[in-house]
Amino acid sequence: MTDFLIQSIDRVTLERLELLAGERGWSTNDTALRALRYALGLSSEPVIGRDRQDIATMRGVWNQLENQAFSEAMDAFRKVDSGPSFETLPKSGK
Incomplete structure (x- = not known):
């Protein structure tokens, strides 16, 4: 060298x-x-790194399989039809 x-x-x-x-x-x-x-x-x-606040920069980079699994999980959440978790449910007639 x-x-x-x-x-x-x-x-x-x-x-x-x-x-x-x-x-x-x-x-x-x-x-x-x-x-x-x-x-x-x-x-x-x-x-x-591109962005010091980016989670990939702070804790490492996801591989292709991890990225795909995360995308699929996020898609599943987008398909759920529900309101915020703090909504009260209607009371039953008990």
Whole structure:
């Protein structure tokens, strides 16, 4: 492998690189290599998540089967014809 030296990195870029490395448990060098590979189209794994509040970013990403099961469950809920759970039922004649 070849070594490559990047000079004159601004403070904000370096801080972001170090923050990402710490969040993922990677070295700063590994984080920089992953970012470079992604930017050059050599990897489909983005270094940063799209939305930090997205549940997929916070707890991992669902695989295709999990995503399909969730979609099917949500479709089943949409088909249920009921009101809110706090509605009182009519009293029986007891």
